[in-house]
Every structure is written in structure tokens, then in C-alpha cells.
Amino acid sequence: MKRDDKNIRLADADACWQAIVGRDAAADGQFVYAVRTTGIYCAPSCPSRQPNRENVEFFAAAKQAEAAGYRPCKRCRQGRISLRQQHIQQVEQACRLLESSEKTPTLEALAREVGLSAYHFHRVFKSHTGLTPRAYAVAKRQQRVREKLVETQSVTSAILEAGYASNGNFYASSGASLGMTPSAYRAGGKGTAVWFAVGRCSLGDILVAESPRGICAILLGDNPQRLVESLQDNFPHATLLGNDEDFEKRIATVVGFVDSPQSELALPLDIRGTAFQQRVWHALRAIPVGETLSYSEVAEKIGSPRAVRAVAGACAANLLAVAIPCHRVVKNNGNISGYRWGVERKKRLLEKEQRPERLKTR
Numbered sequence: 001m002k003r004d005d006k007n008i009r010l011a012d013a014d015a016c017w018q019a020i021v022g023r024d025a026a027a028d029g030q031f032v033y034a035v036r037t038t039g040i041y042c043a044p045s046c047p048s049r050q051p052n053r054e055n056v057e058f059f060a061a062a063k064q065a066e067a068a069g070y071r072p073c074k075r076c077r078q079g080r081i082s083l084r085q086q087h088i089q090q091v092e093q094a095c096r097l098l099e100s101s102e103k104t105p106t107l108e109a110l111a112r113e114v115g116l117s118a119y120h121f122h123r124v125f126k127s128h129t130g131l132t133p134r135a136y137a138v139a140k141r142q143q144r145v146r147e148k149l150v151e152t153q154s155v156t157s158a159i160l161e162a163g164y165a166s167n168g169n170f171y172a173s174s175g176a177s178l179g180m181t182p183s184a185y186r187a188g189g190k191g192t193a194v195w196f197a198v199g200r201c202s203l204g205d206i207l208v209a210e211s212p213r214g215i216c217a218i219l220l221g222d223n224p225q226r227l228v229e230s231l232q233d234n235f236p237h238a239t240l241l242g243n244d245e246d247f248e249k250r251i252a253t254v255v256g257f258v259d260s261p262q263s264e265l266a267l268p269l270d271i272r273g274t275a276f277q278q279r280v281w282h283a284l285r286a287i288p289v290g291e292t293l294s295y296s297e298v299a300e301k302i303g304s305p306r307a308v309r310a311v312a313g314a315c316a317a318n319l320l321a322v323a324i325p326c327h328r329v330v331k332n333n334g335n336i337s338g339y340r341w342g343v344e345r346k347k348r349l350l351e352k353e354q355r356p357e358r359l360k361t362r
Helices: 013-021 062-067 083-100 107-114 118-129 133-151 155-161 167-171 174-178 182-186 224-234 245-259 275-285 295-301 308-316 343-353
Strands: 032-035 040-042 056-059 193-201 204-211 214-221 239-241
Touching: 013 056, 032 062, 040 062, 056 062, 083 107, 083 118, 083 133, 107 118, 107 133, 118 133, 133 275, 193 214, 193 224, 193 245, 204 224, 204 245, 214 224, 214 245, 275 295, 275 308, 295 308
Parallel strands: 193 239
Antiparallel strands: 032 040, 032 056, 193 204, 204 214
16 A cells, blocks of 8 residues: 555545545545645645646645645645635625624625635625625614614614615615614514404415515414414514404405415515525525425525525525415425425425325425
């Protein structure tokens, strides 16, 4: 056995080489490879040009490669941490800058601060957070407004202290970010009316709620009281109203849609969520009836391939059953799992939309 093969922790030098060929980030930290012709060692996922196999040595750790006289690579953080870890650190640094700056830094300034080109930084940031740097800054600024509205007596002061240049800039998006006027939010949401009613559908009990902006909740379950409690938990400061004759008529439309989800719901929706959640929900509404996507495919659709767990979290946070069809998102292998209102309901919904023999069960 060659000297370099003795230094690696992986049992097979060929496995190390295949990790290099595939630039496998999962192998980072398990070994480094050194190139005799350049005198440099790298992590397996290093994006540098692939060396010839006969010129490569493997080492269990960077210090062993350095002891053998090799220099660390600058492109892959000197083989000491993975490229992915490096990107995570750079994104975290950028997030801290966005959160602490009174005025939002430009894309170029952020990229320069973390040591990347503006184009590459934009891609890396979006891949790891699910948001562009600008969208992240806007979300944080909106969060500061919510905090300031509770702390200060003046709505104007809260808006300006949060970093908005003027009231007009904030009011243009306040409905989407707060779900109500700033004054109403400052008062704890008191006075915001939400009409609701509980009925029955083919999937069990159903609660439908509507704000002045549109349908804001479609909840499914087996216990009407728990559905009402869930509505109260999600709209704790709203004034919940029932027995509205016009609203009762609209419930029939929603129930009909749930029982036969072959087209879009012909009623306005009041969709409230973070910028990332809304991007996910927009992608879900684009999935045709009778088709499904995996969580990773949805992450790809929104341009954030690494944000698979965040996509699953956005699906779980959805309050508009069927109208935002999170039931059309399945595991990579096609198995049905992970539904806010139960896996069996998810299966039944999909059975309504496509042939049952195409489905797999958990």
C-alpha cells in the first residue's frame, strides 16, 4: 500500500477519488487531497480544476498535508472547512450587517464585505436563506416596525425608527406585512373583524374564516371546537364574528371547492406570511391539479435549492387548506407524509385529483 493511502481515514482510496471527481461536499472534513505538481492541498469539494489521479495524495487532515510540505488552497478555505461552511459563514456575516445597519447596504457593499463578487454573493445568499439580500433586509425592517409599534406611542416614529425613509414607503406594503393598519397592529389588532363558520365537508369538519381582505383560513379537522381554538390562536387579537348571512353563502363555495378541487377558488384570499413563505405558497398554487412536486423540487422552483426544510416549514404554516395546495408536495420518493391536517386527508385529496394507483403510502 502506498504511503498516502495509509494517511486517509476512508477505507478505500478509490472512494476518495470519486468524492473529488464528484466534488462531494459530504466528504469535506473526512480527508484532504494534495497535488504533487502544484504543491497545494484541497478539500474534496474544491471547485478548482480536477488534477490527474497519478499526481494526487490523500491525507486524513490538513495538518498532515502541511507536514508533508503542501500549501493550503485559497479557493476552498485551505481545505480546513468545506466550501459550504465558508458560504454559511459569509451569509451569516451578511445577515448581521443587514440587521445592524440603519441604512440597508447595497449588494455591492455586502459582497465586498464578505469577500465575494456581487453576482456570486447574490446566488449564495439566496441559496442558503431562500431570500435575496434585499428581501431579507425588507423582512427585518418590517420586523423592526412590529417591535417599534408596540414600544412607541407614535406610529410615525415607529416607522422612521425602523429604517423607512418615509411613511409612504411603509404604507405601500403595510397591508401585506402587518395584515392590518399600523394603528390597529399597535392596539394589538383589536377591532380587526374576522368572520368565521364551521361546517362539514367530505374531509370532515371544516372552518372557513374571512377578513375584510378575503378568505384568511380554511382549517380541516375532526373537532369543531379545536378548529375554533386554532383560529383564535392564529388571530388572537381579532374580533371573531359569526352568523353573517352573506358569509354563510360563501362558505358553500369553499366547501364545494374542497370537495371537488378541480379549479381555483373563485374568492379573494388574504394570504399572510413571511416573504419566503409567500414565495413557497405562490409556487404551490402553480402546481396543476393531478400533479405533485417534491419538497426539493419546490425549493428548486423558487430558486433556493438548499432550502428544503424551510419549504417544508412553509407548507406546515399554511392556513388555507386546498386553496394553497400544500397537499401536492410529497417526499422525493413519492411517498405521502407531512400534512398539517393529517396524512390520510392528504391522501384523500390527492385521490380526488389523480388516479389512486399512482400514489404511494407511507
